[in-house]
Amino acid sequence: MSSVPALPRTARLQLRPFQAADLPAFAAYRANPAVARFQSWEPYTAAQAEAFVASQAGATIPGPPGTWVQIAIARADTDELLGDCALCLQADEPRLAEIGITLAPAQQGQGYATEALRALLEYCFRELHLHRVMAVTDCLNHGSVELLARVGMRREAHFRQHVWFKGAWGDEYVYALLGQEWQQNHG
Known part of the structure; x- marks a missing residue:
């Protein structure tokens, strides 16, 4: 990659770097225990x-x-911060990546997460030419499980009591999608 491709826009959203004006909205949703x-x-x-x-x-x-980078998810019309998504290229093989997403509670249930994650996956495969993208989620996070399936990711693993998480052993699912699968489904 000689130059960094522009981050994606959709009809309703833009993925962009964080900016100082995002602080109040970011602080509010990241302070929320839910x-x-x-x-x-x-x-x-x-x-x-x-x-x-x-x-x-x-x-x-x-x-x-090997470094996680957070990408702001903002409304395309107002630039209001709705949440963030994360991208980390694997340290030993940068054609593999892991992604994640967080939305403010008021923005959930409106299709923003689906739209943002689809845009991020398209960016990963079309612009960055990644081979494989994965996501890890707590098995009890039903919203995330449904989201990852909705955007076309396949559940590849169920790790039982895999992680000591907030005072208890937790189960995790691993979801993934190959670039060739994305290409077959999205041309």
């Missing part, structure tokens, strides 16, 4: 949110292999 429930992080403090947005503003997307 949002943090299935995430590796605990609810953010205001200082943590400020440091995170500052660290991600202007970040190169995709980041260096």
Whole structure:
């Protein structure tokens, strides 16, 4: 990759780097215990949110292999921050990547997560020419399980009591999609 492709836009959304103006919305949803429930992080403090947005503003997307980069999900018409998605190219094989997504509770149930994840997958396969993209989710996170299936990802694994997570052993599902599968379904 000699140049970094532009992040995608859809009819309703734009995926873009974080900016300072995102801080209030980001801090609000990342402080919400319901949002943090299935995430590796605990609810953010205001200082943590400020440091995170500052660290991600202007970040190169995709980041260096092995580095997670958060991408803002914003409304295309108002630039209002709705949530964020994550992308990490695998350290030892950068044609493989892992993705994730978080939406503010008020933005859930409106198709934004599906639209954003489809746009991110298209970016991964068409622009970055990745071979395989995967996502890991807590088996109890039914919204995420349904979302990953809805965007065409296949459940490849069920790891039982695989992770010590917030005081208990937790099960995880692994979902994945190959670039050739994406191409077959999306031309």
